[in-house]
Amino acid sequence: MDILEAMETCRSIRKLKSDPVPAEDLERLVYYATRAASAGNSQLWRFVIVTDPADRLWFRDMLAETAGALLFSEPPADDDHSKEARNRRLMRRFVFDHDKIPAFIITAIENVFPTAEQPDPHYAWSSVYLATQNLLLAARGMGLGAAMTTNQLWNEPGVREHFGIPDNVEIGAVIPVGYPEGNYGPVTRKPTSEVIFRDHWGRP
Numbered sequence: 001m002d003i004l005e006a007m008e009t010c011r012s013i014r015k016l017k018s019d020p021v022p023a024e025d026l027e028r029l030v031y032y033a034t035r036a037a038s039a040g041n042s043q044l045w046r047f048v049i050v051t052d053p054a055d056r057l058w059f060r061d062m063l064a065e066t067a068g069a070l071l072f073s074e075p076p077a078d079d080d081h082s083k084e085a086r087n088r089r090l091m092r093r094f095v096f097d098h099d100k101i102p103a104f105i106i107t108a109i110e111n112v113f114p115t116a117e118q119p120d121p122h123y124a125w126s127s128v129y130l131a132t133q134n135l136l137l138a139a140r141g142m143g144l145g146a147a148m149t150t151n152q153l154w155n156e157p158g159v160r161e162h163f164g165i166p167d168n169v170e171i172g173a174v175i176p177v178g179y180p181e182g183n184y185g186p187v188t189r190k191p192t193s194e195v196i197f198r199d200h201w202g203r204p
Contacts, residue, residue, distance in 0.1 A: 001140070001141040003137070003141075006137050006140045007137065008185060008186050008187065009140065009184045009185030009186050009187065010136060010137055010140040010184075010185065010187065011184055011185045011187055012146075012147035012148065013145030013146060013147055013180045013184070014090060014091075014093075014094045014145075014147050014176070015090065015093070015094075015145075015180065015181040015182060016101050016102070016145050016176060016177075016178030016179065016180060016181065017102075017178055017179040017180070017181055018100045018101070018102055018178070019102060019178070019179050020051070020102045020103075021102050021103050021144065021177055021178060021179070023049075023051075025142060025144070026049050026051075026103055026105070026177065027049075028138070028142065029105065029135050029138050029139055029142070029144075029177065030047045030049070030105070030135070032134050032135065032137075032138035033045065033047065033107070033131040033132070033134045033135040033138065034134075035134055036127075036130040036131040036133070036134040037127075038109075038112075038127040038130070038131070039112050039123040039124075039126055039127045040112070040123075042112050042127065044109050044110040044112050044127065045107065045108070045109050045128060045131045046108045046109065046110065046169060047105055047107055047108070048105065048106040048108070048163055048165070049103065049105050050103060050104050050105070050106065050163070051102065051103045053099070055162070055163075056098070056101065056104070057099040058162055059098060059099070059104070059151075059159075059174075060096070060097070060098040060099035062154065062155050062158060062159070063095045063096075063098055063151060063154060064095060064096055066154035066155055067095055067151070067154050068092075068095045068096060094176075098176070101176045101177075101178050102177070103176070103177045103178065104174055104175060104176045105135065105174075105175045105177060106152070106159075106163065106165070106171060106173070106174055106175075107128055107131060107132045107135065107172040107173045107174075107175065108128065108165060108169050108170060108171050108172060109124045109127050109128040109131075109169065109170050109172060110168060110169050110170075111168050111169070111170065112124055112127065121170065124170045125170070125172070128170065128172035128173075129172055129173075131172075132148055132172050132173050132175065133148075135175060136148060136175070139175075140184065143179075144177055144178065144179065144180070145177070145178055145179065145180030145181075146175050146176065146177045147175065147176055148173045148175055149173060149174050149175065149176070150173060150174070151174045152171050152173075152174050156171065159171070
C-alpha cells in the first residue's frame with residue numbers, strides 16, 4: 001500500500017475479530033516498528049507480544065476493574081442512538097471484551113540519554129512513539145486493525161509486575177491487534193489552515 005494512502009486511512013480500529021493473527025505477522029509488525037529512528041540510533045525499543053489467553057484475560061480484568069468501573073458503570077440505554085451512546089457502547093465492548101482481541105503489543109523503551117544514571121524522558125518518548133506509529137502504519141498496510149492506547153496507565157504497577165517489565169524501561173503504549181470488523185478510513189481531521197501558524201505562534 002502507498003504510504004500516503006495508509007496515512008489517509010489509518011484509523012484507530014477497536015472492533016476486532018477474535019481470529020488469531022499468525023505469529024509471523026505480529027513479528028513483521030515489530031520489524032517495521034524497528035525501522036523507525038531512535039535517539040542517537042540507540043535502538044533501545046522493546047516489544048512484548050501478548051497472545052496467551054490467561055494474560056489477555058488478566059489485562060481485561062484489570063481494565064474492567066479500573067477503567068470499566070470508573071467510566072462505564074451505567075451503560076447507555078438501548079434506545080439511545082446518539083453518537084455519544086454509540087461511542088460508549090464501542091468503548092464498553094473494547095474494555096469488557098478485551099480478552100477476545102487475539103493479541104496486543106506493548107511498546108517500550110529502555111531509558112536513554114543523557115546519562116544512564118539520569119535519563120531524560122524526552123529522548124525515550126521521541127524513540128518509542130516513532131516506533132509505535134510505524135507499527136500502526138504497518139498494521140494498516142498489512143490489512144490488520146490496531147489502535148494506540150495507553151491502557152497500561154490504569155494500573156501501570158500491576159502491568160509491570162504481571163509482564164515482568166523492569167523499572168528502567170518506559171512503557172509507551174498498548175496496541176491491540178487483530179482482523180478488523182468493518183472498513184478502514186478515511187480519517188476525519190481539521191483542515192491544515194486551522195493548525196498552521198506562519199513563523200510565529202498565533203499568526204495564521
